[in-house]
Amino acid sequence: MTSAPHPAPVPPALAPGRVEELRTRVRDLFPGVRADLEDLVRIPSVSNPEFDQAHVQASADAVAALLTGAGMPDVQVLRVTGADGRVGAPAVVARRPAPAGAPTVLLYAHHDVQPPGDDASWSSAPFEPTARGERLFGRGAADDKAGVVAHLGALRALGDELGVGVTVFVEGEEEIGSPTFVDFLRTHRDLLAADVIVVADSSNWKVGVPGLTTSLRGLVDLTVEVAVLDHAVHSGMFGGPVLDAPTLLARLVATLHDEHGDVAVAGLVHAPDPAVDLDEADLRADAGVLPGVRLAGTGPLTARMWTRPAISVIGFDAPRTASASNTIAPSATAKLSVRVAPGQDPAAAMAAVRAHLEGHAPFGARVTVTEGEQGRPFQAPADSPAMRSARWAFAQAWGTDPVDIGIGGSIPFISDLLEELPGAAILVTGVEDPDSRAHGADESVHLGELEKVVLAEALLLEAVAATC
Template identity: 75%
Template sequence: MSDPLNLRARVTSLFPALRADLEALVRIPSVSAPAFDQAHVARSAEAVAELLRGAGMPDVQILTAGGSRPAVVARRPAPDGAPTVLLYAHHDVQPPGSDTEWQTPPFEPAERSGRLYGRGAADDKAGIVAHVGALRVLGDDLAVGVTVFVEGEEEIGSPTFGAFLAEYEDLLRADVIVVADSSNWKVGVPGLTTSLRGLVDCEVELTILSHAVHSGMFGGPVLDAITLLSRLVATLHDDDGTVAVAGLTHAPDPLVDYDEADFRADSGLVEGAVLAGTGPISARMWTRPALSVIGFDAPSVALSSNTIAPRATAKLSLRIAPGQDPVAALGALRAHVEANAPFGAHVDVRDGELGRPFQAPGDSPAMRAARSAFEDAWGTPPVDIGIGGSIPFIADLLEVYPDAAILVTGVEDPDSRAHGADESVHLGELEKVVLAESLLLERLARPTS
């Protein structure tokens, strides 16, 4: 096994080139949402494939299944008796939003105060660079088999992930799966993600009239659909902001908590705002349900007229606790909405995405290898954290590969602003991530029992 100091020196010497590779990837606007040019996603896949070929992977393919965006799969066989490790990341990114919200253009990487800004700089092109970096650092000393799987449609919910696994099940089979698409506890302190909330979403359309009518002629006896849908949405939470849908479950509270001052700063909460819910902030974020209205269709202010709106639609996004069945959660949400339709309005619930939550074992040979690798890379032990967001395909991986150990690692930190304007990665932390993954691959070759 290599000396961690020697590996650290290798990472330091290779990191300028890795940073340049990350900047090149960020310049490719690989937005997988259908409204954007998918030629950029294809170009991104080609760029990732070239990086993996240059990192010594002998078998690199760009693959699709079920009409998917292009994914990159690279393989290096395991030496006799050694395990195979699957390294996951994704090369597609979220839409950038308005350029005016960014300090610098979203697809032109820029460094400020030790952070590299740009869409995908953290989520998840830094994950790709972490994998490429570990392969370059270890080179011929790599003592495990490695399969790198870089997906091209994670940011649209991995709609064909099941079809991809079905077609390439043997190609992707591994003993350990490392998903580099999460976060660390904070700058200077690594995290191992041991739980993820699941996701349920749906559209709720409320109808009160068969057609719009004059608000002066008919207003009074009839409330507009926007008001009625707002009243319905208001029933989803108690007065303190706790989700009020019967049938949703909680997982145990985490062992660590999020400092309120840090939370307010990291989230950008306006001054004087009161936090919703009760109990530890970490529990409210990771192990309890959360329900948000993420879209609302109704006449806009600019196009409004003096009529009573006959219908309005809201999109609800429900994050469910580890251990909750998403089908049961959707059923509970539907029952609540239908039972609380105000003033006899008609409510139609259209089912959306279902994503299962994830709970990792706290102790396993792979987890112990990760803990020691992270502690050596950062100089401090990792914190077991949860993530309030969802990575639904992890449950798909466990269904196909039930004996595989899954490690969810991170390149982000609380100020990375993934999916938002001014997304960034802390370059010093990324260098530590490369070192940690190099150490992890070494230690997985000789796991402790």
């Protein structure tokens, strides 16, 4: 791997021995941090409305109790009602005012989790935290209850020696797209105002090497329906001159990529290639790519995943094989997920994909595009006082410099934070690694890495107090 040069981090003016003092404190308190994480994982706080939302409330109450126990004097569980009348999930806001003249740091995480999926896919029960080797398995163990306890651990390590104001904001609906997030920011802007925002919902480069997330792709999703008949007809009577809708939809979807697997939609832009790259064997192993399957696209693997657009079919509606009859299907629908490169306006990306689909209707079939959600990409400055503080803190905690990484996925609320809390510097950090399997079966967190994250955040708060 290669990395771009950055200004050498300047150590903040800390007391001699302070780094080792905090390292010892974190090591001593970490068993309690782990126990708290295990307790949170046992709460099945799935925010998908198909699941019991009483568990999401229980999770919020548990987080609030932990923050109170960590010495935060003002802790509230809050909800807002969105502009559409939707009542948001419970979020926790805990505040400790800044000393005179000191900055305030907002620590973000979320306590809701993804549905577990099929329990049979898990090696152990998804909501029973289970240790195997150096990893703790369970839904939310990494995404993002580990982020919650990382904040708790840093606050406990610093105790009454906090040199900054701290606001902890633990959201309860991130896994369903944060539908009332902007309303929450606007309603509670005064509570959430900060000079630096630390978002603990990303990943590190790999176990043993920390990462600072400096770019995120945006997201647009849409459905496309292809229709060829006004009703189903007998495949023997009309098959031949009339092609079925699933075949034509497949032909349409195939136009989205060229022969190399690169996105072939005019109007979707690329950002510059990253300064680091992945080993293909590692990527294949991390993703579980089957033997013989070629990777798609050209150029660096990190560019294909972080700074270039990507289009995936994530749903397909057509007759089920188990109940299929000998008829030509009149219509078929696909749901597309489009990842947008940093620097591109999601609305422009949506318009480009729509124009492509409508302009490539196979055999004159009727193509109907229905637009869905949009999320903006994110690009952080590579060098700023907050970023320099983070680089120093991470280097101290891991013993090696952090790598600037991108994330192929999207965290749309980061752009909302930038818009609603202007002037704040945003640092995107996290506890995950390539083996964490967030959203999938056997989600896990590496416990040694989590301890380093706790130390890094405590050191970051110290550095911000000294330099920002």
